[in-house]
Amino acid sequence: MNEAAGDGSSFSSKVIGIVFIILLLDLLGFTLILPLLPSILDHYAQAGDVTYQSLQSVVDWFRKAVGIPMEKKYNSVLFGGLIGSLFSLLQFLSSPVTGALSDRHGRRPLLILTTVGLAASYAVWAVSRSFIMFLLFRVIGGICKGNVSLCTAIVADLPCPKARNRGMAMIGVAFSLGFTVGPLMGAYFAVSSKTTGNVFYETPALLALTFSVIDIFVIWMMLPETLPKVIKGSSSHGGDSMDLLSPVSLFHFTAVTRTKEPPSKERMQKLQVLGLVYFCYLFLFSGLEFTLSFLTHQRFKFTSMQQGKMFFFVGVIMALIQGGYARRIKPGQHIRAVYMAIMMLIPAFILIGLSWNIAMLYIGLALYSFAAAIVVPCLSTLVADHGSANQKGTVMGILRSLGALARAFGPVVSSSVYWIAGAQTCFLITSASFVIPLFLLSKAQRSKEE
Template sequence: MAGEKRSQEDSHSTRVIRVVFLALLLDLLGFTLILPLLPSILDHYSQKGDDAYQSLQNIVDWFRGAVGVPMETKYNNVLFGGLIGSLYSLLQFISSPVIGAASDKHGRKPLLLLTTVGVTTSYVLWAVSSSFGVFLLSRVVGGVCKGSVSLCTAIVADLPCPKARSKGMAMIGVSFSLGFTLGPIMGAYFALRSVDAELFYQGPALLAVFFSISDILFILLMLPETLHQDGKDSSDASGVQEVGDLLNPVALFNFSAVTRTKEPPSKQQMRNLKVLGLVYFAYLFFFSGLEFTLSFLTHQRFQFSSMEQGKMYFFIGITMAAFQGGYARRIQPSRQIQTVRMAILAIIPAFLIIAVAWNLVLLYVGLFLYSFAAAVVVPCLSAQVSGHGTVRQKGTVMGILRSLGALARALGPVVASSVYWLSGAETCFVVSSAFFIVPLFLLGCLERHKED
């Protein structure tokens, strides 16, 4: 009987992982279609003399002057896109823990359907965005409603077996790699196929709507509810206190909302959870900053065109997918922290090599090590965090983790680009790579807690 029950659980876990993988892939394909088009979209609204665009341009001009960025169209587009990306990440920082906590009360599937409907609405707004204001509104709606990642990680966290959770987090990583590899290519292709040059973005936008509607139907028909009824509506915190814990940055770093349930984690678990959250934030803060400035470096040093930049990111995406599908999903839960340490140790020479790379061979050696770390760290940390808390807390835990990552991705590029233009590419990459000792130190603290 025990063996039969174990077999049923394994079969259920495998089905959930497959559905989550495909649902998130559909979501990410729609999300990434816009990435190669953003510079052209910004040029489009710039040439139209759009008032809302000019207002935001004034902020970009101020930032450019503050950090000494050259007056070049290429840099303007990257900075403008970075500003929009930071806004998107800040909205994710606010909404992710709220969405995660709501899923603990009302179920994963209803919240995933609701947020996907919101994302679909953002794509419809993009398709009809005759002004920059409407386009920016579409990004705001998308940022607020983009709950798929935190909800999918919560669904995987609901799985009873640590090994299944580890595999699920790795497969989420594979969906990211494939989405960010295939989506931009599809977006560029459909933009080039546009009949009306003025509305070149409508084809990709309508394709994003198609992917998102397909995702809604797929979730509705194929995704089982992983949060059982006895896991819902269990929080004993007041509404005001709960919202405060989900919006206050200090409370988020302390995972305060997790302690407001009827079965709060032990002090040992809370210490580990806080350390893992700090490791996650510190790693993504430094990583996202260097990731953002990488396109500056390759453009400035190697004169990479947009196509060459695309080939570089295609290499990164395919390499990450290979590591995640072939290696990361097989990492045993007991070895995840050790693997994270190894990956962070690999990323230090990766960025040092990129910093001094004056030929393409060295650059791609650095990018290979970079891809290995990017493929391993987040899935392993997510799997470790998913083991904390009861079923009543998984959505809140994973939502807070996603929120900390979004905050890191909002702040990291601003800091790194400032250092880049004030001190140069080499200084930026060398100094930032040295700071990866911070998450390594925190991992050591986590192990000491385990030994206490």
């Protein structure tokens, strides 16, 4: 039975609550690995893994070719950047396709399919004992990581604007809690896994698998379909494939114009600007997000548990901002809120990059956390309002794809600068580069389109 036709607040509240649970379970599994990545790469380097050593020889060749002095401690940063880029590149390819398919076949079946794929990836991670198996886990996960865009599309399907705003805020809270608890759990269970004589990442991998299995059960048993039956299959079937895979088409949101009710020219222009802001922000932000754990691992000798506590600190502040400030942002004020948040990232990156003690690092992290709590939820709310009912999945899938493309190139560019010029230069260059999304936002704010 399709319940999306009902416009009662009880239906919207039910959907928002279920989406919150689904996304929280998904993010808990996803974030378990964050504090472990430097240690995982060190593990394969020390074990003399053949695949890892082969990639190491390529890095050494590049280092000699450009005349960079040997700094082994930075090799893991570059390796991690490449792995992160691979994961995000696969998301870039799959997210718009997943979103478009959900516009035709419904959110629920696509959500079940992607979650089953994620569970399979965590199963591979749990049994992996080589670097090639670890890479396979990241490949499967990258292809199937469509839950966020699908959950956002589900919220965008809700009939009441007030419910949509509340739903987007709850998605932000799920992110905050996931990034608060997940890394700490990953670090804790990695330590307990060592004490039992297992590989340190085995227990976190099994826990991630458990979260995904529970997620499948929740979706199957509790989530109603939110896409009305009259809308399914109403989007254009012709010439969509390149629109969903070509970066140029994605930046122009070309697939959105292929439907029977395309947005107006002014709305399309604003949508394109917002998409570009989203891309630029995540391109720069993902550099710090990725290199942060390597910086603290190398500069402050953080253990996996200390990394987990750091992410816990970030998550708590994000949750407080989401619960106290972000959900009270009034319609029409979202662009201004995003502008203020990105402005705060400039001193945040400077403080973190130059930090010589823990206090200075955590002050920078507090500013960083404020931006992380505001920018993506607000931009998602703005973008979700562009497009008719049969375009929500496509619009949010394209937005996630642009974010994935940014995350594909952001970490590898950041880790390369980090590797060549050091942490301070990397963070200072990034902080100065935030003038680009700020300029684009000012352009969006001057737009005649409300």
